[in-house]
Amino acid sequence: MRSYLPAFACKAPASLDEALVTLASEPGKWTPLAGGTDLMVLFESGKLPPGHFLSLWKLPELRGIEVTDDAITLGALTTYAEVREHATVAFELPMLAAAARESGAIAIQGRGTLGGNIMNASPAADSPPALVAYDAEIELVRASGARWVRYRDFHTGYKVMDRAPDEILRRIRIPRRDPGQHWVHFYRKVGTRRFQAITKVGIAAIGRVEGGVARDVRVAFTSVAPTVLAAARTEAALEGQAFGPGLVAAARAATRADVTPIDDIRSTERYRHQVAENLADSFVHALFAQKA
Amino acid sequence: MGRTVGTSAPRKEGVDKVTGAARYVDDLVMDGMIHGVTVRSRVAHGRITGIRFDPGFPWDEIVVVTAADIPGRNMVTMIEEDQPFLAADLIKHPEEPVVLLAHADRDLVIEAAKHVHIEVEELPAIFSIDDGLAADVRLFKDDNVLKRFLIEKGDVDAAFAEPGLVVVEGEYETGAQEQLYLEAMGMIAVAAPGKGVTVWGSLQCPYYVHKALKPLFGLGDGEVRVIQAVTGGGFGGKEEYPSLIAGHAALLSWKAGGVPVKVIYDRAEDMVATTKRHPSRTRIRTAVKPDGELVAMDVVFDIDGGAYATLSAVVLSRGAIHAAGPYRCPNSRIHARAVATNHPPHGAFRGFGAPQSCFAYERHMERVAEAVGLSSVAIRRKNLLGPGDLTATSQVVEDQIDFPALLDQALEASDFEAKRAAFAKHNADPASHTRKGIGVATFYHGGGFTGSGEVHLASVVGVEALRGGRARVLAASTEIGQGTNTIFSQIASDALGVPYEWVEVAAPDTGRVPNSGPTVASRTCMVVGKLVQDAAGAVVTTLRKAGLLGEEHTPEQLAAAVDSYLERFGELRTFSQYKPPAGIVWDDKTYRGAAYAAYGWAAYVAEVEVDLVTYEPHLRGFWAVQDIGTVINPLLAAGQVEGGVTQAIGWALFEEVRWREGRMINNQLTNYIIPTAADVPPIHVAFAPVPFAHGPSGAKGVGELPMDGPAPAIVNAIEDALGIDVRRVPALPEVVMEAVLAKRAAAGEVQHV
Amino acid sequence: MSDAEARAERLAVTFTVNGVEKTVETLPMKRLLDVLREDLALTGTKEGCGEGECGACSVFVDGRLVNSCLIPALQVEGSRVDTIEGLARGGELHAVQRAFLEAGGAQCGICTPGMVLAAVDVLRKHPNPTDEQVREGLAGNLCRCTGYMKIFDSVMTAALAIASRDGEGAA
Structure with a gap:
């Protein structure tokens, strides 16, 4: 009721x-x-x-997408629809665009915002893993000033985050990548049905292969931990390594150690563990397939 | 004569629906109307020791109703009389209505409901078929069996003792399913001593509500009036529960001195409190000759009826009658039980028990095929029923069905054999991240009430001729989206020989229309449609007898004849009452004989691709070929099949009711997952009509049939893809994963989980 | 964060509905859905779930398809809201409405107003839509009756009708 x-x-x-x-x-x-x-x-x-409740919806200061030489900056009230429609975002940040496309469905995407998705702090949210993988920073403002925080460090526990009660999330800044390098963006949402689904397990991962080894690998998961999960062990297992069955096994094992899923109303701990590993496996293959 | 039967005449109420003008119950506003809410038990089993109202609320402004306020009998009239409108003492499930509140301020009364506490001394509760059968906790008589049937043919025990037979055993389970009509239930009532009771609401069966309200208030036929508002879907879910809501709204209005009271359930309440498809467990033992010929089937079919008997007996009956499948088998025994538990009562849902038993027998046929080394198709082809064969109730199949040809049509349309071969090749490729499969199910579904049910109903339909040759169909059969208004108008206009546009269907209102029976059991077209045809035909006969119309007539001649008749006699209404087809014999005691006047017959094929990363089965195509007799309206009929198939896809792959202490805990659309537009495959529908002599223009029923076959066809396809034997629905990715991992473990591969 | 003592004050919210400016006195968090249905008697917008899953309450706000059950009244101050009641102009049905009648896209009718508006949204973005664009565009609008096939047919029928009308207009 x-x-x-x-x-x-x-x-x-x-x-x-x-x-x-x-x-x-x-x-x-x-x-x-x-x-x-x-x-x-x-x-x-x-x-x-x-x-x-303080409605921020019509504040112009929190809107807009700005593209500069070294970063793409998105206002906190940027909607999923706006993310999808922005050509540079769609091209350079395909995982964010994919997250936007798969958040709810069209009518949700017209109202749901990146800032809301972050501050609601759901461990099942779809855009945070992409933001973690893209090394996003977020700006928190208060009457007395502003500060930037590395997004990867922002969520500290279930629905707990590095925000003071008088702070508002103003914008999200994502560094642009060297267009001369081949980056593999790997995003996958698993949610039982294709749209209008809350994620059961999801991954956003990026990296590149240089000299036969993985470089600058970022791996983030959703719905397998109390917060969006920066999968540090998985990243470390891949960084600087060359492809091979051993690497796939190492990545799977690292992911198994990174995630701490639970049984809940939407899925099982076993399923989340297994699929998270499978997704890590798929990412490793995708990463090196690009080079091959 | 322009015939509309067989054409896709436009939906009668279509314009109102596409413009938003159609008025559903929640769209109705009445002067002085107040809002009612329901306070429920929240405990699965116990005795009420008190009702506590938090202080600080303006309780004197709020209408409060408990069982003590009921003027008549506190019992919902159904098959058994065991369910109260409001629990007075004993609580048998967590959603029992106990207290009703009403106030003009809806926000206030919703808040007030949170401040009423039902104090209950808890008793041990049971939530499974096995715990029900163990009967350590007694909920119904001394064995908790709400209803039991035994259907026997031949000598099963002797047949199993025969030498040289292959015996195959299996156990299959299906979960509860929410109907999820998109319009949640609701009622408006005006009731007061001396003025009687009138309700408007979202419902399938006006006369069921009528029958339930009379004893509640101690009123007679003419003092209770039930009017159907435009209704947003039903699927069986609005067959029985609307009687409770109507009673609740009326009790509040009665106590409030006759002001209109509106009770509208929100989605969460509708899902948690009202009926769902019965969970089931089926055990099948089959004896088969080495060449695949079925010799004997021994089936134990159990369903979880929930806390009260409600409609479980008839759901069980239909599930049991269909439980041996559309197969020739000389010896069969079906033992069926509906078991009481502390779940809210399970109820009617499209298919009415048959989808449950169909899932079991159509999965089991795969095991039988495997045991004798036949293909999925060959085992079915060998045993399919045909004209002259006997069903499990020893009914002689009279439909002139060529079932193998119908099966072939489905196989050809889906390119079944070629795909099986191509998929086997695809699945052997280690580089592939998917596995593909294709599966088939063959099944049948009886139309109309079971056995002597239609005779007992003795349904009546009227047709009223109006000036200018216009006509109005008078029936209590409801339009709930399936197209009643449209097909009745088609049938009547053809029988009258007038254009489709000249016919309308009266809004179901027990004060104005005769009782054409409930809108259930695939009977509206086949049974009631025939009465519409006869009643409309009687208008023509009456005009001819009066010398106003010749043997042949144009619409204009009919119009002139009606006008003359009305001038002379004032009104022209004709009525038709159900008469069983000759030669129909049914024995209610032995459950033998003609269970249904006619059956729909079908072969369905599903194609799946399973993602090996996520274990998600994705449907790639679906083919539904069926005989439903003459097709009255191809567009509506295809819409019925596509809708039924999609509900069944949901049941097969997505829809899992999660229970905790007898309550549904995923009672939100966020967590109870039904298919969206992006989840359904292309559904290819074809009809192979064999006209039925006793249906209107040869039509049979269509509503339920398409719910039966998809789940086993889909799971059979998953088995083809992955070689796993899933024996329950929904076949969630989690279920598929466990089966895949178990198979790999059995093959000695390393496991992580 | 919780504050049991909070008391909302009614406020006047002014916005246009189907082209007509309206002002309603309302509590600030009242759902747009309820404002439309109760304060403005526009009952064509339906409630199916109240949680943004089913799309029966779909309307356009400032040209965007949204779930009106998730929008607090004060957020539509100054906005343009378009509902199913505003779609047929001068008594003539919109091409999408005609197509739903012709192709069997409506059964029980509860999802229909929202589904029709979602279809309008699809065709505004993709006048000649692919099957995938239709499916994605309608994925937020649940239908339990049709199995969606006749709805897809309706959208394609409407696309053809609009293209042929526009073609005639250009000629």
Whole structure:
């Protein structure tokens, strides 16, 4: 049964400054609300605690995609639809575009935002593994200033993150890669059905092969840990290594050690373990197939 | 004469539906209307010791109803009388309605419901067929068997003792399934002493609701009126439960002094509280000659009925009658039981028990084929029923069906044999990351109520002739999306000899239409459609007898004749009542004889590709060939088949009801996964019509048949792809993975998990 | 974060619906779906799940297909909302609506308004859509009756009708 509507105060500040002042004056009182595709689901099912909500949806300061020589910067309110429609993003960040395409379906993609996807901190979210793999940084702003955080380090536990109550996620910056190098982007979402699915296990991985060995490997998983998972053991197992059955086995073993999946309403621990390993295996093959 | 039967006449209410103008129950607003909500037990088994209302709420402003407020009998009229409208003392499942609340402020009353606490002294609860049968916890009589059937033919024990036979055993399971009509259930009621009870709602069977409301209030036929609002799907889910909701809304209105009360379930409540397809377990033992000829089948078919008897007996009956499959087998024994548990009652869902038993026998046929070294196709071809053969109830097959030819049509359409060979080659390639397979299922489904059911129903349909030759069909059969309005109009317009556009179907309203029986069991076209044809024909006969119409007539002549008749006599209404076809014999005691007047016959083929990385079976194509008699409306009929196949795809691959202490815990569309537009393969539908002498223009039933065969066809295809023997649905990727890993382990390969 | 003492204040929200400016007094978190159905009596927009899964509540907000059950009223201030009621103009059905009638795309009708709007969205983006584009474009709109085949046929029928009409217009 839905939550009690009259107990949900909500206001829409006219500017980012106004929003930051509100957050700073009453720390912890206001919960930011972006496109609503997560919070409103909780509201309808009665799982959203009543309180005060600050709608950021119409703040122009949090919108827009900016492309410079060395980075692509996306406003926190960039929707999945905007990610999909942006030619440079689609070309250079295909895993982010794939995550956007496979988040919900069209109607969700028109409202769901990258910032919301990050701050909702679901361990099953689709864009965070791509952001981890792409070495994204995020900018948190408050009335008294701003700071950049490496996204890989942002989530510290289940629904726990490196954010103060008066901070707002403003934008996401992704370094651009040397176009002269061959990068293999490997994204796969496994969610029982093709769209409108919450991920059971997912991977975003990138790397390149130079001189016969893997370089600059990043591997991230979703739905196999309390947060989006930067698979450090898997990355280390691959970095600087040449292809072979031994490498595939090492990658599988490393992934097995990286992930800590559980049984839940959507899948089993065994399935998540096995498929995460299979995905790591597939990535290794894809990475070296590119060179071959 | 322009014949509309056999053409794809446009859906009668189509324009209202594509423009959003159609009014469903939640779209209706009445003056002074207030909103009702239901407070439920939350405990699977126990005794109510008290009801506590949190302080700080304006309870004096809220209408509160408990069992003590019921003016008549607190019992939902069904097959057995064991389910109360509101639990008064004993709680038998976690979603028992206990308290009803209503208020003009919907937000307030929803919040209030969270502040009512049902205090229960808990009792041990049971949630499985085996625990039900063990009967350590007694829920129904002394053995928890809600209903039992034994269907016997020949001498099964003697047949199994014969030498030289191959005996094959198997056990198969199917899970619960939510109907998931896209419109959740709801009712509006106006009820007050002296004024009677009127309800409007989302429902399949107006006269079931009517029958249930009368004793609840101690009222007579004319004092209760049930009106169907435009209804957004049913699939059996709105056969029985609407009686409870109608009762609840009416009880609130009664207590509130007659103000309209609207009770609308949200999706979560609809999924958690209302009926689902019965989970099942089937054990089959088969004796077969080395050449594949079936000699004996011994089937034990058990279903989980949930806490109350409701419709389980009839679901069990249909599942059991179909449980030996469409095969010639001289000796068969089907022992069927519906077992009580502390789940919310399971109920009607398209197929009505037959999909469950069909999954078992069509998977089992693969085992039989394997045991005697025949192909999937050969084992079926050898044993398919034909005219003159006996079914498991010893009914002589009268349909002039050429079943092997129908099977061939499906095989040719799908290129079955060539694909089996090509896929075997593909699957042997170690570099491939997928495995491909193709599977077949053959099956049949009886139309209409079982045995003497239609005789007991004695359904009536009327046709009212209106000025200008227009006509209105009067029937309680409901349009729930399947096309009742359209096919009735087609049948009536042909019988009257007028254009399709001249006929309309009256909104089902027990105050205005006769009882044409429930909208269930694939009976609307075959049985009720025939009554429509007869009643419309009687209009013509009446006009001829009155000397107003000749042997042949144009629509204009009919219009003139009707106008003259109306001027002379005031009104022209004709009625037709069900009469069984001659020679139909059924024995309710032995369960022998003609179980159904006619059957639909089908051969379905599924093609899958399984991803070896994720173990996901992806359907690549589906072929559905069937005989449903004359096809009244090809577009609607194909829509029925495609819709049924897709529901069955969901049941086979995606839809798993997850239970905890008797409650469904994935009662959200986020976690109960049904197929989307991106998940269905191309579905190729073909009809091989053999007209049925007693159906309207030769038509039989279509609604349920397409639910039966897809699940085994799909799992048979998965077996073809991977060589794994999955014996349950849904065949989730997790299930496929475990089977693949087990197979590899058996082959001595290293395992990680 | 939770605050049991929170009390929402009603506010006036002004937006255009099917081209007409409307102002409603509402609680800020009231779902757009409920504002349309209850405050504006536009009941063509349906509720199927209340959680953004089924698409029965689909409408356009500022030209984007969205689930109106997930949008708080205050977020549509100043926006343009288009619902199923605004699709047929001057009593003439939209090509997609006609195609749904012709090709059997509607059965029970509850998913239909949202499905029709999703189909309109597909054809705006892809006037000559591939099968895959249709499937993806409709994947957020669940239908339990049709098995989708007749809906795909409806979209393709509409695409042809629109192309032939536009062709005539250009000629």
